[in-house]
Amino acid sequence: MKKRELLFILLSIALATITRFYKLGEVPSGLYLDEAAQGYNAFSILKTGKDEFGKSFPIVFRSFTDFKTPVYIYTIVPLIPIFGLTKFAVRFPSFFASILTIPIFFLLIKKISPKKVSQNLASISILLLAVSPWHILFGRTNFECNLALFLYLTGLYFFYVSLEKPKALILSAIFFAIAIPAYHSQRIVTPLTLLYLFAKNNKTLFSKSHKKIFLISLTIGFILLFPTLKVALTPGFLARASGLNIFTRVPAGYSDNQKNLAGFFINNKMLLLTKQFLALYISYFSPRNMFILGDYGKRSSFPELSTFFIWQFPFYIIGLYLLIKSKKLGEIKNLTLLLLIISPLPAAVTHDPYSTIRALPLVIPQIIVISLGINWLYSKLLFNKFSKLVFLAGSAVLLTYSLLKLQSSVIILNEYYRATDWNYGWEEVANTIKNDLDKNLPIIVDNTRSEPHSQLLFFLEYTPENYQKDNSLNLQEYYTNMKRNKNKIIGNITTRPINWEKDLKKEMYLIGDELAISTQQIQNHNLTLIREIKYPDQSPAFRIVKTNLKSATSAF
Amino acid sequence: MNFFVFLTSLFWPIDLALNNNTSNFIGYAACSLLTAISLLLVSKHPKLSAAVLLPIPFLTPKLSIFLIIIFSLQLALKRKKIYFFFIILSLIILLTNWPELKGETIFNLDYEKKQEVIRNTRLYNSIPMARLFHNKPRIVIDKFNIRFFSLIDPSNYFFKFHPREGLINNQNLQKFPSLALIPFLIALINISSKNKSTLVYIFSAIIALSLLNNFDRHDFILFFPMLLLIKKGFEIIFKTKYKLLYAAVFLIFTVFELTRILII
Numbered sequence: 001m002k003k004r005e006l007l008f009i010l011l012s013i014a015l016a017t018i019t020r021f022y023k024l025g026e027v028p029s030g031l032y033l034d035e036a037a038q039g040y041n042a043f044s045i046l047k048t049g050k051d052e053f054g055k056s057f058p059i060v061f062r063s064f065t066d067f068k069t070p071v072y073i074y075t076i077v078p079l080i081p082i083f084g085l086t087k088f089a090v091r092f093p094s095f096f097a098s099i100l101t102i103p104i105f106f107l108l109i110k111k112i113s114p115k116k117v118s119q120n121l122a123s124i125s126i127l128l129l130a131v132s133p134w135h136i137l138f139g140r141t142n143f144e145c146n147l148a149l150f151l152y153l154t155g156l157y158f159f160y161v162s163l164e165k166p167k168a169l170i171l172s173a174i175f176f177a178i179a180i181p182a183y184h185s186q187r188i189v190t191p192l193t194l195l196y197l198f199a200k201n202n203k204t205l206f207s208k209s210h211k212k213i214f215l216i217s218l219t220i221g222f223i224l225l226f227p228t229l230k231v232a233l234t235p236g237f238l239a240r241a242s243g244l245n246i247f248t249r250v251p252a253g254y255s256d257n258q259k260n261l262a263g264f265f266i267n268n269k270m271l272l273l274t275k276q277f278l279a280l281y282i283s284y285f286s287p288r289n290m291f292i293l294g295d296y297g298k299r300s301s302f303p304e305l306s307t308f309f310i311w312q313f314p315f316y317i318i319g320l321y322l323l324i325k326s327k328k329l330g331e332i333k334n335l336t337l338l339l340l341i342i343s344p345l346p347a348a349v350t351h352d353p354y355s356t357i358r359a360l361p362l363v364i365p366q367i368i369v370i371s372l373g374i375n376w377l378y379s380k381l382l383f384n385k386f387s388k389l390v391f392l393a394g395s396a397v398l399l400t401y402s403l404l405k406l407q408s409s410v411i412i413l414n415e416y417y418r419a420t421d422w423n424y425g426w427e428e429v430a431n432t433i434k435n436d437l438d439k440n441l442p443i444i445v446d447n448t449r450s451e452p453h454s455q456l457l458f459f460l461e462y463t464p465e466n467y468q469k470d471n472s473l474n475l476q477e478y479y480t481n482m483k484r485n486k487n488k489i490i491g492n493i494t495t496r497p498i499n500w501e502k503d504l505k506k507e508m509y510l511i512g513d514e515l516a517i518s519t520q521q522i523q524n525h526n527l528t529l530i531r532e533i534k535y536p537d538q539s540p541a542f543r544i545v546k547t548n549l550k551s552a553t554s555a556f
Numbered sequence: 557m558n559f560f561v562f563l564t565s566l567f568w569p570i571d572l573a574l575n576n577n578t579s580n581f582i583g584y585a586a587c588s589l590l591t592a593i594s595l596l597l598v599s600k601h602p603k604l605s606a607a608v609l610l611p612i613p614f615l616t617p618k619l620s621i622f623l624i625i626i627f628s629l630q631l632a633l634k635r636k637k638i639y640f641f642f643i644i645l646s647l648i649i650l651l652t653n654w655p656e657l658k659g660e661t662i663f664n665l666d667y668e669k670k671q672e673v674i675r676n677t678r679l680y681n682s683i684p685m686a687r688l689f690h691n692k693p694r695i696v697i698d699k700f701n702i703r704f705f706s707l708i709d710p711s712n713y714f715f716k717f718h719p720r721e722g723l724i725n726n727q728n729l730q731k732f733p734s735l736a737l738i739p740f741l742i743a744l745i746n747i748s749s750k751n752k753s754t755l756v757y758i759f760s761a762i763i764a765l766s767l768l769n770n771f772d773r774h775d776f777i778l779f780f781p782m783l784l785l786i787k788k789g790f791e792i793i794f795k796t797k798y799k800l801l802y803a804a805v806f807l808i809f810t811v812f813e814l815t816r817i818l819i820i
Contacts, residue, residue, distance in 0.1 A: 252718055255820050266816045271809065275734055279715035282737070288705040293720065304689070310701065324745055353719035408689050412679050 005106075008123040012102050016130040019406055020095050020139040025088030027411055028141065029536075030422030032299060035142035037063045037454035039090035042076035044464035052457070054468040055478050059181075059227045060237055062473075064451060065484040067236040071151075071182035072144040085461050090142045097150040098139030102126050104150065108157045109368070112331040117375060121332070124371040124378075131402050134307040134356055134363045136410065137300065145360040148183030151175050152190060152361065159197055160331075163204055166213040173217035177224035184240050185346035185358045192342045200334075236479035244350040252276045283354050284344035284362060287313055295356040298421035305409035307356055307363075308370070309402050315373030322372045332368065339365035416536050425541035426452055428533045429511060430459030432544055436530065437509055439492065441546075444503055446512030447495045453488040462490050500525070503547065510545050517543040557794045560803070561787045563810050564736050568779050571729040571817050576773065584776045587612050587619060591757065592780035598753045602634070606642045610649070617653040618660050618774055622764035624650060629756050661767050662699040669695045704766040707775065710737055713782065726772045730817055731779075732786065733810040738802070739789025740782070746792060757781040 031039075041051045041061050050056050052063070061068040075093040083089035109122035129135055138146040155175035162169035176194065179186045198205065205214045231237045242248065251272035258266055283289055291313045294306035301307075308316070323329070323336060339361060347358035381387040419425075433443065433456075445452055457467060470489040474481065487496040498510055498517070504525055510517060522529055527545040535541045573581045590608055597605035606627065613620040623646035631639035650657070658664065673690045680686035706724055711717050714737040716728040732740070747755065758781045765771035765778075793802055 253816070255816075258819065262815070262819050265812065266819055268812065271812050275715070275809075275813075276718070278734055278737075279711060279718040282710055282715065283719055286709050286711055288709040288711075289720070292701055292705045293723070296720070321745070351719075404685060404688065408680075408685065413676070416679050 002119070005110075005119060005123065009103055009106055009126065012106075012123075012126040012130040013099060015127070015403075016099050016102050016139075019131060019136050019403070019410075020098055023411065024095055024140060025086060025091055027415055028418065028422040028424075029415060030419055030424030031087050031090075031426065031455060031458065032142075032421075032423050033064070033451055033454050034066075034068070035087070035090050036423075036426075036458040037061075038068060038073050038142055039076060039085060039087075040454055040457045040464075041068075042073050042090075043080055043085050043458075043461070044468070045073070046077050046080050047464045048468070050464070050468060052464065052467060053471070053473045053475070053478065055475055058478070059231050060479070062236065062478060063454075065236075065239065065482055066243075067239045067479075069144050069148075069181060069183055071178060072142070072147050075147065085458060091140065094142055094146045095139055097147040098135060101135070101146075101150045101153060102130060104153050104157055105129055105364070108153060108160070109332060111157065111160045112335060114328060114330045114332075117329070120375045120378065121368070121371050124374050125367050127399075128312075128367045128371060128374075129363070131399065131406065132308070132363060132367060133294075133302060133305050133406065133409070134360070136406065137302060138357070138360060140410070141299075143357060144183045145185065145357050148179050148186045149360050149364075151179035151182055152186060152193075153364065155179055155190070156193065156335075162210075162213075163201060166210045169205075169210065169213050169217040170220060173221035174224065177221040180225060181228045185361070188346045189342055189361050192345070193338065196338050231479050234479035235482050239482065244352070246276055246280070246349060246351050247273060249351060252279075277348055280351075280353065281344055281348035284347065284359055285340075286354075287316065289354040290316070290366070293354070296353055297355070297357075298418050300355070300357050302409040303413035303417050305405060308366070309398075309405070311398055311401075312370045315370045315377070316366070317373070318376055319369035319371065319373035322376055323369055336365040336368045340369075419535045419537070419541075423450070423452075423455060424535055425533045426455035427459050428531075429542050429544065430456055432531050432533075433493070433511075434460060437544075441492070441508055442506070443493045443509040443511060444498055445493060445495045446498045446510070446516035447486055448497045448516060449513065451486055451495070453490060453495045456490055456493060456495070460490070466491065505549070506547065507549055508547050510547065511542060513542055514540045517545055557790050560790055560806060561783070563807075563814070564733055564786055564790075565783055566814060567733060567817065568729065568731040568776065570814075571731070572727075572773065572776060574817070575727050575729065580773070583615050584773050586615050587774075588776045588779050590615075591761075591777045595753060595757050595781060595784070602630075602636065603638055606630070606639065610642075610645065612777075613646070613649045613653055616774060617656045618768055619764065619777065620646070620650040620653045620657060621661075621767055622761060622777065625764050626757065626760035629760055633752070633756065660769055662696055662703070662769055663767075664769065665692060665695055699769075700766050703768070703771060704762065707762045707765055707771065707778075710740075713737075714740075724772075725770050730813060732782070733806070733813055735802075735806045735809050736786050736789075739786050739793055741789070742792050743785040743787075743789035746788070751785070751788065754781045754784050758785075 037052075038061075041063065044050060044052050045057070048054075051058050051061055055062070058070065060070055061073055072093060076090055079089045079092055083092065103126075106122045106126045109125055110118050113121050135146070137143075152175070155172050158168045158172035158175060162172055176190055180190050181187075204210055228237075235242075251269060253272050253275065254267055255263070257263075289306075290308050291306050291310045295301040323333060326333065343362035343365065344359045347355045350358060352358075378391055381391045429445075429452075437443065445456065447453070456462070467490060470491075471485075487494065498512060500521075503510060509530070510527070517527070521527065522543070522545060526548045528548060530544040530546055532540055533542045533544075569585065572584060576584070590612055594605045594608040597608065609623055609626065613623060624643060627639045627642040627646055630636070631643065670692070673692065673695065676690040677683075677686040702724065706712055706717075706726075709717070711720070713731045714734045716730050717723075717726060718728075721728045743751075758778060761775070761777050761781070765775050768774065793799060
């Protein structure tokens with residue numbers, strides 16, 4: 001490896017570490033319920049070898065009956081003895097995977113690009129990935145997609161290595177086999193990629209040098225995937241796909257008023273669904289979504305920041321043109337086109353517009369496209385020192401601007417505007433329960449608008465054995481029973497909607513948000529306000545109150 | 557092939573006519589017609605082509621900016637002095653229309669946005685950093701960006717802004733058949749110097765429309781230049797071996813979409 005390449009890798013890793021590690025575990029300061037559930041299930045596995053329902057080493061985690069993918073949760077397990085059951089620990093695998101993605105991305109591009117462009121293209125691409133808002137978001141928070149992307153890219157890299165060194169095929173098979181259960185969208189992206197790789201390289205794979213290793217790799221891959229395949233047809237495994245896809249819903253554009261023969265034609269489900277799918281699919285290439293709007297989800301985007309920086313737009317257009325027109329790009333062109341085509345597929349069959357979580361693999365080809373555009377400009381400016389200097393100065397300005405913009409959106413604005421979306425406040429609630437409340441009194445936590453049991457379990461570090469005992473489930477139906485029980489028992493804490501008539505007749509604590517326990521209710525029922533937890537914008541997040549038996553009898 | 561171009565050309569005018577009253581529609585249609593005539597004349601009769609555009613600001617004052625941009629671009633590209641004259645003329649027209657126009661552009665800052673700037677500035681410890689991202693010029697730039705990227709969004713023209721309709725004030729018309737996106741993209745990839753004028757018209761219109769608070773319906777001036785690009789794409793497709801397959805799918809889908817426009 002040349003000195004310049006090493007410098008670029010180190011610089012990119014440094015930038016990636018700064019943008020992802022700074023205040024990791026502190027920002028976002030809230031802990032979303034899925035993050036808490038993953039953390040607590042890892043804690044439960046560590047302590048008992050079972051998940052929160054008492055199931056030994058599940059293949060997919062039942063959790064909120066959304067059946068979470070397992071790989072991320074199992075990677076948290078060894079981190080808990082080191083970092084404790086903390087926000088840092090649950091977000092660390094995502095961070096670590098996103099850092100490891102940088103050198104793998106470099107090596108992959110270097111491996112499959114023509115020599116003439118490989119060094120520049122790989123260097124620019126990893127630099128862009130290091131400061132990519134899209135990749136940073138999922139590298140700072142607990143999302144399985146980032147870990148899955150790392151596994152997938154590593155599998156790809158080792159596959160290309162294996163074309164020269166057959167033994168690497170085993171590593172490729174291992175990484176691909178772990179990538180598939182690591183995140184839902186990889187169940188589509190990885191097999192399609194494997195189909196392409198097989199179709200393109202079947203002669204090499206069946207050649208004398210590769211045949212034996214290829215068969216061994218297939219066997220290893222199959223063994224690793226076997227547990228997943230075993231539950232692949234259960235309602236639990238298919239829960240996400242069946243709950244989110246556009247095919248089981250009324251298609252966009254369906255007109256209720258047209259019931260006659262014309263209605264039969266204009267409400268044709270197949271045509272409407274095809275159109276909806278095309279619209280959703282195209283939206284992943286829309287510059288409006290990429291450079292202005294970003295993801296519609298408040299947790300999968302940062303305020304005032306899209307998935308790419310707006311200054312990258314001209315390079316995206318130039319890069320796209322070059323990618324399609326150029327005949328000298330070799331395998332990097334094929335792979336980029338393949339990833340551009342297949343990456344949005346899992347996201348485009350779900351109804352959410354521009355879902356960056358499900359389409360995360362798309363960040364890779366789109367960054368390659370932008371890098372092609374930047375590399376083109378660089379090659380045009382190579383002719384004299386001055387223009388080269390202008391290019392470098394311009395790059396430094398843009399990089400500084402991008403870093404400041406990240407600081408502004410990720411650290412400052414996100415904390416202020418998105419605290420509710422990140423379920424801010426449950427840590428404070430748990431601390432109050434631990435330190436300030438009478439342990440002999442029952443506590444009701446209102447769950448009308450949320451399911452806070454995972455956050456309470458997480459922050460209280462509640463003993464898994466006790467929780468499993470009090471919230472049992474028929475384990476025979478673990479993957480098949482789709483009923484979701486929102487009400488949970490955590491020692492003296494019960495999560496359920498507050499029943500004012502009954503609850504006021506007992507001495508207990510009530511915990512709820514501003515709507516569950518309003519100031520008016522506190523006044524009317526003569527409740528004692530123990531603590532009010534506030535969001536960063538100073539609006540009330542949660543109120544903890546104690547009932548007053550004497551006034552309760554007069555109230556009803 | 558002409559039949560497919562004809563089918564494609566029906567969408568935007570019909571949907572616009574059905575969603576607006578007659579007098580409004582005639583105004584927008586007249587501007588679009590003048591743009592089309594001007595574009596057809598531009599290579600052989602540049603003076604006449606420019607003159608044809610002059611009535612547009614009188615029909616729709618909001619489009620006064622369009623003239624200045626297109627004449628400036630023509631001057632930069634063709635270096636013909638006559639365009640300088642047309643720029644002066646369109647500037648005079650713009651000034652005449654200014655009272656009607658000034659409240660309709662993105663330069664008109666609303667109270668809410670100014671308050672947002674003040675609120676956001678208070679969140680930062682460093683004032684220079686706060687000022688870098690939250691200031692009055694930024695409001696204008698952001699407004700421009702939102703409009704510009706909406707105008708270059710394929711979903712605007714081929715999918716009624718789906719899946720992200722409703723984010724800007726818009727009638728969300730079905731402007732072209734969804735499958736006309738394919739010839740449109742093919743034409744863009746195969747763009748040549750022959751299409752330079754079409755691109756100049758599209759670019760000028762997009763910039764001018766991005767400067768308006770609400771470009772909805774005024775963007776009908778883009779109809780003909782875009783149709784020309786789609787036509788070019790059709791020409792390329794119909795030379796390939798996939799022409800029958802594409803034609804069959806396009807026909808089924810387009811008749812379905814056209815029926816929906818007419819009935820719903």
